[in-house]
Amino acid sequence: MICARQVFRCFRAVERFGDRVTGAAGPWFVGMAAILVSAGAFAFFEVILPTMSHPILSFFPCALIAANLGFHYYTVCTVRPGFVDDVHPVSSSPERPPEGGPGLFWAKRKGATDHMEGVRWTRALNVTPASMSRCKKCGVVRPERAHHCRVCNRCVLKYDHHCPVRINQCVGLHNERHFVLFMAYLVLATFFLSVCGFQKALDALGFNFIADWPYLTPEILYVLIYMLSVVMCLAVGIMLLWHMWGVVKGETAVESQDHEVYRKIARSRNDNFVNSYDLGKRRNLEVFFNIGPDGYPWYTLLLPLRVPSYTDGRSWARRDGFDRHGGVVAGEELTDEEESEEP
Numbered sequence: 596m597i598c599a600r601q602v603f604r605c606f607r608a609v610e611r612f613g614d615r616v617t618g619a620a621g622p623w624f625v626g627m628a629a630i631l632v633s634a635g636a637f638a639f640f641e642v643i644l645p646t647m648s649h650p651i652l653s654f655f656p657c658a659l660i661a662a663n664l665g666f667h668y669y670t671v672c673t674v675r676p677g678f679v680d681d682v683h684p685v686s687s688s689p690e691r692p693p694e695g696g697p698g699l700f701w702a703k704r705k706g707a708t709d710h711m712e713g714v715r716w717t718r719a720l721n722v723t724p725a726s727m728s729r730c731k732k733c734g735v736v737r738p739e740r741a742h743h744c745r746v747c748n749r750c751v752l753k754y755d756h757h758c759p760v761r762i763n764q765c766v767g768l769h770n771e772r773h774f775v776l777f778m779a780y781l782v783l784a785t786f787f788l789s790v791c792g793f794q795k796a797l798d799a800l801g802f803n804f805i806a807d808w809p810y811l812t813p814e815i816l817y818v819l820i821y822m823l824s825v826v827m828c829l830a831v832g833i834m835l836l837w838h839m840w841g842v843v844k845g846e847t848a849v850e851s852q853d854h855e856v857y858r859k860i861a862r863s864r865n866d867n868f869v870n871s872y873d874l875g876k877r878r879n880l881e882v883f884f885n886i887g888p889d890g891y892p893w894y895t896l897l898l899p900l901r902v903p904s905y906t907d908g909r910s911w912a913r914r915d916g917f918d919r920h921g922g923v924v925a926g927e928e929l930t931d932e933e934e935s936e937e938p
């Protein structure tokens with residue numbers, strides 16, 4: 596139908612325009628966010644910390660949270676998400692993924708010299724090489740779980756989504772861990788600021804009839820930061836929960852939509868869809884953060900450190916007994932070409 600096609604085209608045009616606008620404004624958003632996070636940290640240490648019952652003892656956990664927040668924000672913005680046509684900056688060897696880079700900010704782990712192909716874990720995983728397909732938009736040959744990003748106009752390994760507002764790039768295989776940890780530390784930091792800074796917010800607003808405000812942080816800025824921090828704590832907290840739910844289920848944001856479709860198709864055949872990337876809740880979390888008996892120590896989650904992904908994005912751990920999703924017949928897999936095809 597001509598009408599439906601025109602409406603569809605119109606939606607596409609609006610969407611592309613939105614992409615362009617947010618894409619162009621992205622660096623400004625990131626700059627603003629960096630300034631706000633820094634101002635929030637400054638206000639916390641200047642105004643709120645001295646009012647806490649054990650300021651010196653409290654300084655260390657608070658400083659650790661601030662360091663993690665700054666570090667993961669910097670890394671999620673600067674570490675490339677894993678473009679399919681990128682050669683890895685640390686190791687170009689395709690058969691052995693890099694163990695990490697040199698320098699202070701890479702986590703180290705003992706042992707672990709023999710790897711399975713494409714994967715940094717040595718055992719206990721059922722790993723299969725990814726199936727390959729050609730992207731119709733950029734022409735690159737890409738492994739499964741890679742998707743084409745419309746804003747970057749490139750294919751990204753284990754593509755999750757493109758985040759124009761806070762990080763101005765894609766979230767993919769190489770920065771997804773930093774993305775989740777950035778959100779987690781942002782929620783933690785804004786939670787402490789909201790709870791511990793409440794009295795000072797009342798002071799700044801004049802509710803406690805205290806005229807004295809002997810701080811470098813202006814009262815109006817403090818109130819602004821406080822209100823923003825309450826809002827961010829709730830909003831990012833919900834996003835974090837939603838994102839973690841996907842991690843626990845072993846699927847990315849794109850895959851959770853695809854899997855809904857697969858589920859319907861399988862049901863229409865009286866079959867059951869099985870996500871073969873779902874290794875069980877605990878193992879999904881371990882693989883995502885690359886921690887656990889075969890990965891890095893769990894305390895790397897608490898430190899501002901870089902940890903490489905468990906895979907090079909060309910091999911995937913799967914549920915035992917599966918080398919592809921259950922309930923999906925070959926040729927039925929969705930590719931992101933479908934979404935841009937006209938009805």
Ligand SMILES: [Zn+2]
Nearest residue numbers: 730733743750
């Ligand atoms: Zn592509």
Ligand SMILES: [Zn+2]
Nearest residue numbers: 744747757765
């Ligand atoms: Zn992108």
